[in-house]
Amino acid sequence: MQTATYAEHLAEFRSRLIKCVIAVLVGSVLGFAFNEQVLAFLSEPYRIAVPGAPLNFFRPGEAFSIVMKMSLWAGVVFASPVILYQIWAFVSPALTPREKKWAVPLTLVFVTLFLAGITVGYYALARGLTFLFEFGGDNLNPVIGADDYLKFSMRFLLAFGISFEFPVFLFAAMAVGVTTSQKLRSGRRWAVIAILVVAAVITPTGDPLTLMMLSVPMYLLYEAAILAGRVFLKK
Numbered sequence: 001m002q003t004a005t006y007a008e009h010l011a012e013f014r015s016r017l018i019k020c021v022i023a024v025l026v027g028s029v030l031g032f033a034f035n036e037q038v039l040a041f042l043s044e045p046y047r048i049a050v051p052g053a054p055l056n057f058f059r060p061g062e063a064f065s066i067v068m069k070m071s072l073w074a075g076v077v078f079a080s081p082v083i084l085y086q087i088w089a090f091v092s093p094a095l096t097p098r099e100k101k102w103a104v105p106l107t108l109v110f111v112t113l114f115l116a117g118i119t120v121g122y123y124a125l126a127r128g129l130t131f132l133f134e135f136g137g138d139n140l141n142p143v144i145g146a147d148d149y150l151k152f153s154m155r156f157l158l159a160f161g162i163s164f165e166f167p168v169f170l171f172a173a174m175a176v177g178v179t180t181s182q183k184l185r186s187g188r189r190w191a192v193i194a195i196l197v198v199a200a201v202i203t204p205t206g207d208p209l210t211l212m213m214l215s216v217p218m219y220l221l222y223e224a225a226i227l228a229g230r231v232f233l234k235k
Helices: 002-033 035-049 062-094 097-136 146-163 166-175 181-186 188-202 208-232
Strands: none
Touching: 002 035, 002 062, 035 062, 035 097, 035 146, 062 097, 062 146, 097 146, 097 166, 097 208, 146 188, 146 208, 166 181, 166 208, 181 188, 181 208, 188 208
16 A cells, blocks of 8 residues: 555656646747847846946857856746645645645745845845946956856855745744743844855855845844744744
């Protein structure tokens, strides 16, 4: 019986994984169809930082490689609703009613915070690039490869998106009893220091404005996690 159950789970996992892959492939086709718009969107912070300067490629096949990678990234983004649904459909039968009650709102909060982090990071990226390029002064001019820029910008945006998720983990820690809202309130001073350190690591530009664009929202989200714990996790 256990072998049959395991086989059924494995078959379902395979089926849902195939659906996710198909969704990513379809999304990648859409990403390829709109690759110029995607590239224009991602390169806008660069154009703000260095007006009139183009992004360059240095190998014959590099432009094709960049378009393919961008199409795949876009495919994952376009397919994310399908992927989230497939994960939920696979996991939900094993959840208790109480766990299901929390799963949907937490997922919505998780996605919303991630998108908010990417949005803040998108606007912070132009400022960070400007700060970095100003170090060259009049003697050094930036000649930036498109591949290098896209890797840097994607890491930058991803770091902002992930950083905005930390109140979800704080709330989860309170929910399982690892910490409490009272402990988090009493640890505000250390939280500020930790947030500044994390923000400095994530924003290696050294630009104070970019640092504040990450650290201030992170602290506000810290306070929001405390408030959520007090409201929703009452004994």
